Amino acid sequence: MQGLRLRKYSPYERSRILFCYVMLLPIFALFFVLRIWPIIRTFWMSLFDWNLIGRNHSFIGLDNYAMLFQDPQFLLSMKNTFLYAGASVALCFVISLPIAMVLAKKMRFSPFYQAIYFLPFITPLVPMSVAWKWIYDPMYGILNYILSIFGMPSVGWLIYPNVAIWALIIMNVWKNLGYNIVLLMVGLRNISPVYYEAASIDGAYGWKKFQYITWPLLKPMILYVVVTSTINAFNVFTQVYVMTLGSQAAPGRAVRVLLYDIYENAFRYFRLGYASAEAVILTIIVIALTVVQFKYIKSEV
């Protein structure tokens, strides 16, 4: 079939097409082995009772999914992941928007502030998680010290999972604030000043300008920032592993999030099929978020 279609092309074009295929072959070979095949396999494995130990994998259809929705550990990790993603994205956005609006205007030291706020975003997660663990230390940590200055009682930040998740959220807001600011600034700077000038002539000021010009024109960028941050938050793992696991990575105090649950089921209990079903659910959530974004941008443009 391919040969038949190729006949439409001149010899000159045919040699160029051949060049394309030759160049792309090794690239797609790598993509196939490292991305495409594993993605397909994950879906496939999720339909099996598949253990690392033992050879017999029996096909069980959607049973893994049915079991998941009755598994309290999985439901807890879903709840935690949604809370973590929702709270940190919302907080981060609410804090970053006013900062971005101030920094987007011509002002002194703007690049300096930008760099400071952006710094946490580029620093590696593990050392910063270790540093935050020290900040959160219940006995000698600086956070409890600051709270004590204001007369507030000490908090055992990382001891109870329901408190620890807020400790993780605070750290995530700190880490991603700069990313939000930089992207929102790009969006704000792309709004033509003509709109604001026209609004001024019509007598609009402060809040009205924000409501009728800034917000609607910034919406696509807001959506982009919110969606990418949410997807990022759904993939939280490193902080949980470093900050909330006990010595020798004991899961006693772990904040159970989706990736941690997948990790534990797959690589501690070797329930590969079951963990694959969880991974498929993660994939579906991420794809749904991406589709929402694409749909919206298409409808806007």
Add this chain to the structure above:
Amino acid sequence: MSKMTKDHSLGFLQRVLKHLALIIGSIIMVIPFVWMFTTAFKPEVEVLIWPPKLLPKAPTYQNFIDLFRQAPFFRYFMNSVLISGISTISILMISLVGGFIFSKYRFPGKNFLFTVLIVTAIVPFESYVIPLYTTMVKWGWINTYRGIIAPYLVMSFGIFLLRQHIGSTISDELMDAARIDGCSEFGILTRIVLPLSKSSGGALGIFAFTQAWIAFMWPLLLANKKEMFNMEIGLTMFQYRFSTNYSLLMAGSVISVVPMIIIFVVLRRQIIESISLTGLKG
């Protein structure tokens, strides 16, 4: 945007308040870094005191000496450099070729292949780590560099970035002119596209390097021997062993943060611009 404020004294007050708020925010942002750095230079007795003091009374380098005595951090560092280096080179080469082909040529199956790339870009890596791991077990690639590096050899985002860049900077006329002069398709790639892609290649390089540097779950699965740890895993395991010795732990954090901070300080503008660039495509 550049509208003048009519009332100058009000404008001044506003500006002062803005700066004050931004400075308080900046202090909150840098506290974790400062706290980490000063603790790293404290002797152990000074760490566990109440109320905590920000600056060490008797600053010492001892923690850094102990650090390298207790764990092979130099080896971890070199492992990270090796993994990130190979990953970056591979991603740059693949993205250059892929971006060039997808932006400048038409061939049967192009749309299908491009859709496949988009799918691999959307699905998060951690969600298909299980079959990838079983493959590595089957191939005997556990505890090997090739196993740790493999998933970081490709990045579909890189192909998108360079496709966009090449599409907008290199005209078809330029390519035709080169062809008339007897340049082959491959020659166009190496002699025209490569030199003209340095800026976006640089941005992609920084991105690829950091991505491999902060890799966590995959090296955690693949590296079971100390010799194979990268910085991130090395520090994680180290903190389980010395979970209460904060001055030692902060010394470890400092040495794994400093290279990235240096890169950021030197390339600050490019890094922030490349992040904005990815946002613009959205």
